[in-house]
Amino acid sequence: MKINEHTKLKGWLVASAAVCLSGVLAMSQAATHEQLLRPAPPLHTQLVTAVEGPSNFHRLGIVFGSSAMGRTDIWGPTPESYEGPPVDFTNSETIARPAVLGGVDIYRLSCEACHKADGNGAPPEIPAVIGPVQATSALLMESRMKERGHPITAVFARELASGSKKDLLDRLKNGGQMMPAFGYLTPGETHALTGYLDTLAGVPGNGKLSHVTEPAARVGELLVKGTCHICHDATGAWPGPQELLEGSIPPIAGFTTKKALPEFIWKVRHGAPVVMGSLQLQYRGRMPVFDYLSDDEVASTYLYLMNYPPGRMAGWKGAGYCQRPSKNVGF
Ligand code: HEC
Numbered sequence: 001m002k003i004n005e006h007t008k009l010k011g012w013l014v015a016s017a018a019v020c021l022s023g024v025l026a027m028s029q030a031a032t033h034e035q036l037l038r039p040a041p042p043l044h045t046q047l048v049t050a051v052e053g054p055s056n057f058h059r060l061g062i063v064f065g066s067s068a069m070g071r072t073d074i075w076g077p078t079p080e081s082y083e084g085p086p087v088d089f090t091n092s093e094t095i096a097r098p099a100v101l102g103g104v105d106i107y108r109l110s111c112e113a114c115h116k117a118d119g120n121g122a123p124p125e126i127p128a129v130i131g132p133v134q135a136t137s138a139l140l141m142e143s144r145m146k147e148r149g150h151p152i153t154a155v156f157a158r159e160l161a162s163g164s165k166k167d168l169l170d171r172l173k174n175g176g177q178m179m180p181a182f183g184y185l186t187p188g189e190t191h192a193l194t195g196y197l198d199t200l201a202g203v204p205g206n207g208k209l210s211h212v213t214e215p216a217a218r219v220g221e222l223l224v225k226g227t228c229h230i231c232h233d234a235t236g237a238w239p240g241p242q243e244l245l246e247g248s249i250p251p252i253a254g255f256t257t258k259k260a261l262p263e264f265i266w267k268v269r270h271g272a273p274v275v276m277g278s279l280q281l282q283y284r285g286r287m288p289v290f291d292y293l294s295d296d297e298v299a300s301t302y303l304y305l306m307n308y309p310p311g312r313m314a315g316w317k318g319a320g321y322c323q324r325p326s327k328n329v330g331f
């Protein structure tokens, strides 16, 4: 995978640059005491990279509205009932602080938009994660097979389970035909996530729930790459009212320049109408509402996008992509 290699390479470059720099500083008499005391940035800060390239829909040539990916089945208010962010809406003071994420949070930011909160997905398009996760438990495999009248040895059960665990980790790293790849997750994030998946799938004897402490920009990155990038391209021209009516989806690169933070948070968590068509009328938004996210998480997304402006993947021409809305979206 190009992105993974790129991410790794960049992380490595930053890490080695930091090592060189600290060496130089240590030797240099000119370096101030304060410079020397400054703590090295934590590793996960160095791993944050900009979102790039086409949306998952665009990559697959899928028309928005014909797929359950990214759908929450919650829709924003009608133009008549929309009240917008309250005048005294202020975002939380905790936004720029590091966040403690459990596996449940990583799942919410990265997986829930497709596989749903209960992990059951939307079959047949999006399969449940439950079965493949249960298959990673030797104990469960052994008792299941026994119940079905085909007992297997503990050794064989362990072999099967470790094969399933490898499949699960490969799936996360490389994605699938339709599922995006999550190769950018750190080992700590992956560990926390798989611990939570065990809980979700009712795997017995799992006491390994772990947490990771992340800078706000990383939280924003996980949300953008795991959720927003399903539908939104990283870059491209911001669509006009007529293009929006015809189904264009605005690029992530325009979010922070076109929307103020309160409006942005409101659009994502509660929904907002859009002005569409040559007559510039207000319509109910087509974007699903992500009510399971917090203000801080959406604000972190804004912060991430300001600090890591979306890039364009080499070779991708971007923009000019117009999707027609389908009739089955229900608005
Ligand atoms: C954009 C939608 C989307 C997101 C986000 C997503 N998946 Fe998937 N996932 C799919 C689809 C679709 C499949 C079916 C295989 C394919 O076509 O890629 C799948 C398959 C799977 C499978 C294999 C299921 C089976 O029966 O073999 C597992 C396990 C899985 N996903 C876990 C995850 C986890 C964990 C996350 C979050 C890190 C995640 N997925 C995020 C869409 C998604």
Ligand code: HEC
Binding pocket: 064, 069, 070, 071, 113, 223, 224, 227, 228, 229, 230, 231, 232, 248, 249, 250, 255, 259, 264, 267, 268, 272, 273, 274, 284, 285, 286, 287, 288, 290, 301
């Ligand atoms: C299932 C597809 C889908 C997903 C996932 C999605 N969006 Fe959207 N988004 C849309 C569509 C369609 C529009 C244009 C129509 C509308 O505004 O409802 C849109 C519009 C927007 C707009 C512009 C609103 C305006 O008034 O011009 C912003 C900002 C936005 N999305 C942010 C986000 C963020 C942030 C995420 C991730 C947390 C996200 N979207 C995830 C489909 C999606």
